[in-house]
Amino acid sequence: DPFADDPMRHPDLITRTLKPRNAETPEQALSAQFITPNELFYVRNHMWVPKLTADEAEAHVLTVELPDGTTKEYTLRDLKTKFAEKKITAVLQCSGNRRSHMSRGSDRATNGLQWEAGAISNATWEGVLLADILADAGFDAATVRDGTSEAQHVQFSGMEAYGSSIPIKKAVDPQGDVLLAYGMNGKPLPRDHGYPLRSIVPGHVAARSVKWLSHVTLSDEESPSQWQRKDYKCFGPNQTKVDWEKAPAIQEMPVQSAITGVKLGEWTAQDQSAPSGSDGPAKEVALNGYAYSGGGRSVIRVDVSLDDGKTWSQANLLPDQESKYDGKSWSWKRWTFNGAVPLEAFKTPEDGGAGHETDEDKNTIRRGTARRPANETTQNTKSNRRCTNVAIKATDEVYNTQPESHAATWNFRGNLATAWHRVQVCTDC
Ligand code: MTE
Ligand code: MO
16 A cells, blocks of 8 residues: 555545545635645645655755756755755645536536635745756756757656646746745645655646655756646637647646635625615625735735625735735735625525525535526425525736636636636525
8 A cells, every 4th residue: 555654634634535645725724824734734645645754854865957967966955054045935726726616617527636615725835946956056047038048847756756847937037936845834844745845836836836856857848747748737618629739738827716714694784885785684794715816916806796796895805914025926815805695685596596505504505606406396495595696706916807607617627717706605584
């Protein structure tokens, strides 16, 4: 059993598969703090977890290979003692984050782990800049700027066989902040997150942040691995013939957001300033969640709709210390919203409403976007239960925003599920 030596995991992580271990951060922990605690950071492993003692870790060798085939070796000790340490607070998000929303929201299955909104986390990473190591190994970054570089890609290989690559431009960009990290939130990297060394590629899909890193290879080609060439790409919703070679590998992430908490409160007389303009009774609702965009683009606004997308208000972006690195923003933003859903927004399915709950408590919500078919009958006909969808979407600093429907961006691998996050809320009217 290659997984026999896998580490112990926190029981609150939501396990999707055990061997290899894939587990998401629970919703509450996504919004409870700006920095995700190490033990609740989501885990995405394609294989087993390499095991090194502390001594083996210090002696762990990173081999850097230049385009002419020459190599230079660095032990972890070398990296820690001979180069300036840099700390970067950055999100990692799997390309499959919210995949289950895409499957349910488009009524079309997708291949892959059916993540909810927890295949994303935020941490402060300690390490050395990849650009410093490449310079020390003898690579001249000026050749990238003047277009004479032989190397177009930096390939990363992990000890267990996983590999992927990033464009050389990102690797040598002084504002790229690509790290070779040995620390996570002030502690050595946990085994699940790459002990003793991993790459951290801020703003890019987490598949490029290679754990248990042992080789860095400069090449005119992308990593030959299946995870670079035959995975982590998107195709059109109705494209039947896919040409893996033609589609670019996902690198920078698009804008994303999710609702991680919903609480219904009392019935109140509605605030006159509500966008619906209604002054009838309304149900208090408190929402929270995260928003993030790739490429260092910061989220500038999160919009909330309490009536399934007809009218919108703005959420509060929390004053979390936003680490801006030369104008780049690698972290998520947390947001909160307090509002009231007007009575008339709650609909029964017969009204063409958002669905009909029969078997849950008053203040619970049903996750995702799945709607029951209109012709579905319900056992509990006495219920006055009415439902509506609350929805959110984020906009980043270049005014990219999230698409309305998953159907529009559906792809069979279920990558980059970034449609509005809709959550059904129900109450007895
Ligand atoms: N690196 C190695 N060596 N092996 C892996 O399976 N998975 C990748 C990336 N790096 C992976 C890897 C993927 S797809 C993701 S989403 C992130 O690691 C997850 O990082 P985490 O487990 O620290 O959250
Ligand atoms: Mo991933």
